[in-house]
Amino acid sequence: MSSGRRIDREKKTIAAMMAIYCRDHHASARGLCQECTGLLDYAQRRLDTCPFQEEKPACNLCEVHCYAAAMRERTRAVMRYAGPRMLLPHPILSLGHMLDKWRPVPRLKARKRDR
Numbered sequence: 001m002s003s004g005r006r007i008d009r010e011k012k013t014i015a016a017m018m019a020i021y022c023r024d025h026h027a028s029a030r031g032l033c034q035e036c037t038g039l040l041d042y043a044q045r046r047l048d049t050c051p052f053q054e055e056k057p058a059c060n061l062c063e064v065h066c067y068a069a070a071m072r073e074r075t076r077a078v079m080r081y082a083g084p085r086m087l088l089p090h091p092i093l094s095l096g097h098m099l100d101k102w103r104p105v106p107r108l109k110a111r112k113r114d115r
Ligand code: SF4
Pocket: 046, 047, 050, 051, 052, 056, 057, 058, 059, 060, 062, 063, 064, 065, 066, 067
């Protein structure tokens, strides 16, 4: 599925975070382990179907919370670990991720009414 710049950036960010997390927790020298591949696929599918797309807020501020509880917890653990370790290898993605929390949080019902 083709996506806009914002969603593409988020896909790159979560992939980079997952690579850091997997390297340090699962000793994966090349690519992601099976468990992390599954989690990354899941997170990227969430981004593909996110109803906000280019207006997407930070997921932790979102009113929809489309993640299943267990997947949300696993993704949070990855972000908690990898977030502070992103700055040196991925400064631009890291800055974008930090700024995302200041983005306005759209309301889903208001968006539907506007259409
Ligand atoms: S939690 Fe909200 S912002 Fe994040 S992908 Fe799901 S719907 Fe989109």
